[in-house]
Amino acid sequence: MSDLQIALILLGILLILLVVVFNWWQDRRVRQQMQSQFPDGDTDPLMSQLTELERREPSVGRGEAAAADGEHDAAEADCTTEAVIDISFSQPVDAQDLAQALQAASRSGSKPVRYFAECEGGGHRARLRAGESYASMQIAVLLANRSGPLSAIEWSQVWMAAQSLAQQFDGSVEGPEQDDVLRRAASLDNTCADLDALVGVSVRLSGPMPASSVIQMVKDAGFLPFAQQLAWLADSGQPRFTAMFDGAQPKDIQSASIERIDLLLDLPNSPADDHAFSRMATVARDLASRLDAVVLDDQGRPLPESTDQNIDEQLSNLYERLEQAGFTAGQERTGRIFS
Numbered sequence: 001m002s003d004l005q006i007a008l009i010l011l012g013i014l015l016i017l018l019v020v021v022f023n024w025w026q027d028r029r030v031r032q033q034m035q036s037q038f039p040d041g042d043t044d045p046l047m048s049q050l051t052e053l054e055r056r057e058p059s060v061g062r063g064e065a066a067a068a069d070g071e072h073d074a075a076e077a078d079c080t081t082e083a084v085i086d087i088s089f090s091q092p093v094d095a096q097d098l099a100q101a102l103q104a105a106s107r108s109g110s111k112p113v114r115y116f117a118e119c120e121g122g123g124h125r126a127r128l129r130a131g132e133s134y135a136s137m138q139i140a141v142l143l144a145n146r147s148g149p150l151s152a153i154e155w156s157q158v159w160m161a162a163q164s165l166a167q168q169f170d171g172s173v174e175g176p177e178q179d180d181v182l183r184r185a186a187s188l189d190n191t192c193a194d195l196d197a198l199v200g201v202s203v204r205l206s207g208p209m210p211a212s213s214v215i216q217m218v219k220d221a222g223f224l225p226f227a228q229q230l231a232w233l234a235d236s237g238q239p240r241f242t243a244m245f246d247g248a249q250p251k252d253i254q255s256a257s258i259e260r261i262d263l264l265l266d267l268p269n270s271p272a273d274d275h276a277f278s279r280m281a282t283v284a285r286d287l288a289s290r291l292d293a294v295v296l297d298d299q300g301r302p303l304p305e306s307t308d309q310n311i312d313e314q315l316s317n318l319y320e321r322l323e324q325a326g327f328t329a330g331q332e333r334t335g336r337i338f339s
Helices: 003-036 045-055 060-068 095-101 152-168 178-193 211-220 276-291 305-324 332-337
Strands: 082-094 111-119 133-142 172-174 198-210 224-226 229-233 239-245 257-266 294-296
Touching (some): 082 095, 198 211, 211 239, 211 257, 257 276
Antiparallel strands (some): 239 257
16 A cells, blocks of 8 residues: 555545534533533523432333323423423433433523423323323424514523523424514514502601511511512412512621512512502501601502502403403413513
8 A cells, every 4th residue: 555545544534533523512612502501500490300210210110100101291382472392202211311412402592491201101291200201292482472572592502402402302393483482572562561660658767777676577567488588478378479678688788778669569479459459558567667767659659548549440451451461460371471
């Protein structure tokens, strides 16, 4: 074999190695870009589910029995408020393998992503179960929330994640066209913008008071801990309105003293109430009497009791419009949109 032939062979091998290295580098760069758009594993709900699967001893028999019974989880993709991508696997995928693959798919920018799986033997799942295998799944991304409508970039991130998942398990992907998704997102955002309302009143103290004393007095007035907040709860256990201190949640207070308590009514996320505002205003006035303070409206003006009924009527009308639009105040589905 001549020196030229040897050199050509070596050159060919070198070119092959360069292509392999380049493809590896490209794949790594794309994965890093996708991962940067999603939360870290420590806060990823899918990672918490993976941890749960790892803690449980896998049982193929238990999974097959559940699937054979046709058991279904209640939660489903919401085609009105979410864009849904369907993924079909060429072979059933084990729950453990699927959970690991889904680590980067829980959020797209500011839009939460949900996933649902179909068992090999039948059965709809909103949460993966150890010992089961899945023939297909859906990825559902929220079309709009208080951050605005789903953007083209956010949709592309979800679509890339779906394609990557399908490629990993030799599957196929079906989903709506981007233009249709963006149109639906803009329409939902416009609808919800007209139905959204955050109403607040303030209790202005006569001077700075120790933060611990003010917070304790708010608790004594009837506020209870709720999701790292202090909230006035309805009989259902849902918050009617919440309390903030100088614009901060209790856990975020930096100062040793407080000068203002803000009560906030998040209408779509509180149960419907014909006396929503007057109830909050009454609690604010009670706090004011306890703390030698004054109650102010959201414009910083003294709040007269004569306005309570009028504002109640306006909010009741908004509750009705919200219901007519298909969003029941205080429900989880409504909370996904108004978040």
